[in-house]
Amino acid sequence: MTVPTLKFDAFLLPGMDRAAGQARRWLRDVLGEHPAFDDAALCMSELITNAVRHTESGRDGQVRVEVSHSEKIVRVEVIDDGDAETVPHLSTVDEMDVCGRGLRIVAFLSTDWGAARLDKGHAVWFEIDLG
DSSP states (O other): OOOOOOEEEEEEEESSTTHHHHHHHHHHHHHTTOTTHHHHHHHHHHHHHHHHHHSGGGTTOEEEEEEEEOSSEEEEEEEOOOOOSSOOOOOOOOTTOSSSOHHHHHHHHSSEEEEEEOSSSEEEEEEEEOO
């Protein structure tokens, strides 16, 4: 069995409203025409938006995005500056709610996802495996 070689890249960006758009452009440069790009870009945008909206990252902080990828796998991790009121989790939303579906989108589009508490902040990740 051959283990795929993963390429790695990281991007540190200011925790502001346009962070997700900047990260999507960067991800296009990293992944090029990878078949998982669209789903990965949407999931990454959701995680960055959550980090900016719910943690110190969005209060003059930063968001770190790490990407590991091969021809068949894309793994993205978004690391926030911490001080969120809750640990990232799937929330229950009503039909008319305008927020609260981000992690549900990530769970639906990805092969796997999770969140880990760090010394300061959280790392929320997803993986898309086309294999």
